[in-house]
Amino acid sequence: MFALTHSGKRWDISISAQAWFCAPATPVRTPTAQQKKASTMVSRVIPVDIFDLVIFGGTGDLARRKILPGLFRRFCAGQMQPEARVIGAARSDMDSEGYRAMVREAIDEFGAGVIFAPEQLDQFLAQLEYVSIDALGEQGWAELADLMAGENRVEAYYFSVAPQLFGDIAERLQKWGMADVDAKIVVEKPFGRNLETARALNKTLATYFNEDQIYRIDHYLGKETVQNLMAVRFGNMLFEPLWNSQYVDHIQITVAETVGVGGRGEYYDQSGAMRDMVQNHLMQLLCLIAMEPPARFSPDAVRDEKLKVIRALDPVPNYHIVRGQYQAEPCNEAKNPGYRTAVGNPRSRTESFIALRTQISNWRWAGTPFYLRTGKRLAARSSEITVVFKDTPHSIFAEDAGRHRNVLSIRLQPNEGITLGVTIKEPGPGGMRLIDVPLDMSFAETLNPDDVEHVDAYERLIMDVIRGNQTLFMRGDEVEAAWAWTDPIIEGWEARNDVPKPYDHGSNGPTDAGELMRREGREWRKVVQ
Ligand SMILES: NC(=O)c1ccc[n+]([C@@H]2O[C@H](COP(=O)([O-])OP(=O)(O)OC[C@H]3O[C@@H](n4cnc5c(N)ncnc54)[C@H](OP(=O)(O)O)[C@@H]3O)[C@@H](O)[C@H]2O)c1
Secondary structure, eight states: EEEEEEEEEEEEEEEEEEOOEEEOOOOOTTOOHHHHHHHHTTTOOOOOEEEEEEEEETEEEHIIIIIIHHHHHHHHHHHOOOOOOOEEESSOOOOHHHHHHHHHHHHHHOOOSSSOOOOHHHHHHHHEEEOOOOOOSSHHHHHHHHHHHHHHEEEEEEOOOOOHHHHHHHHHHHHHTOOOOOOEEEEEEEEOOSEEEEEHHHHHHHHSSSSGGGGEOOOGGGGGGHHHHHOOOOOOOOOOOOTTTEEEEEEEEEEEOOOGGGGGGGHHHHHHHHHIIIIIIIIIEEEEEEOOOSSSSSHHHHHHHHHHHHHHBBOOGGEEEEEEEEEOOOTTTTTTOOHHHHTTTOOOOSEEEEEEEEESSSTTTOOOOOEEHHHHHBBSSSEEEOOOOOEOOOOSSOGGGGGOEEEEEEESSSOEEEEEEEEEEOOOSOOSEEEEEEEEEHHHHHHHHHHTTOOOOOHHHHHHHHHHHTTTTTOOOHHHHHHHHHHHHHHHHHHTTOOOOOOOTTTSSSSSHHHHHHHTTTTOOOOOO
């Protein structure tokens, strides 16, 4: 059941293979029997096996903001069993009690995202340990090895540290007997800064671990909608026959942020939007939207298809790229400075915004442009994939009836959901006038908000690590192929010494980005919340 809305009125629509039925709907916010049924369908939580998860960098920003609150939510949901242990590991000198106090504060500060009883937090904290360890020295490793010895549990090591430490940690895990064939390692982005460094990192990790033990995180793959994209594409007959260059005019992928570089200025200025966002997150979304149906929903079947997409991507010529740098907020420069001030580099040529047009050279997509766009300090925080279908081959309606294209939009944030714009007759006696209305499947509204909204990508992915499911993690060859496509683009603008175009704080990016599409008779979707 979908909801179709126009001018505040609403119809519920049942779709069957034979017919679409329209009936007057119940008020918008009242949960329907369908919603109630859906909510019972999604609330099934299967506990994962008992595990020991070591978080290298357990005192860091990512651990405090995402990993530990996420684990607490899984604990509250009953997915993490009382015998499981989480072991924080970092240089800071503290004992397990001190670590528990730090994690309590982190959950206070960043929010659990669920309602919980105080004793639940006490129980969760009791499952935490801490080891003061130096990834570059010998301190703490014997203690960690002792903690991990003996019991038959799932063992996972989360490398939530700077990538320069990945190799040292892997080496020491082996030296101290923790890199056995059942151990799993989770590595954070960035995975290299070009093909050469990514290859070297893959090689280093491969010295100590097999590929099926390595979980390269791209948290975009853990988002509910991203997985739903596969369910919608491959679980329905409706879309796949139209999913090609014959019916699709173009595809847009936008990841817009309202924040600036914040405290990450120094790191970001070495990286930029292309390395930080396009090479990983946007490429992964592109793969899922463009890949062929895998033979089955298994890690290598899915990743093989994604890899084929990356390898079929055309090189991107300079005239299909627009880079930008955000300007200060007028009258509020002290709070929201421009990019160059924020990164402390008045001559910076790093982009905080990029828009580009690419194509996939294969039978399905030849001739269909893919437009990718991401940036900071834009008008809204919004991530969306939009599939714009072609015009009908011939319109039977009068010209003034209007003509609309079907647009399928897949929202990753905020309000995760999928909307299909369909053309209907404007209700009323005004003759045959066509309007575009959304068939809206908002997950939070259709399903139970308690189940959907609070499962963060990180906690979903960590549970997949424990279950040993690599489907939503990048394989080494995928990462290398993505860099092989990205490198020449970056090298091109570096060789030309290109300067990014300025764009206004709170805008849709540089005006040239609009031109990139307008010159082909197309428009970006507006960046709106
Ligand atoms: N933060 C995010 O939102 C985010 C998002 C995506 C990816 N990432 C990636 O996740 C990783 C961690 O990021 P972060 O933001 O959490 O960094 P961070 O706040 O700087 O934390 C780094 C952690 O590493 C530990 N550490 C540093 N040197 C160490 C050493 N020699 N031995 C043992 N531990 C050491 C630090 O603790 P001590 O100082 O106590 O040793 C700290 O716990 C990075 O690869 C980053 O790129 C982060």
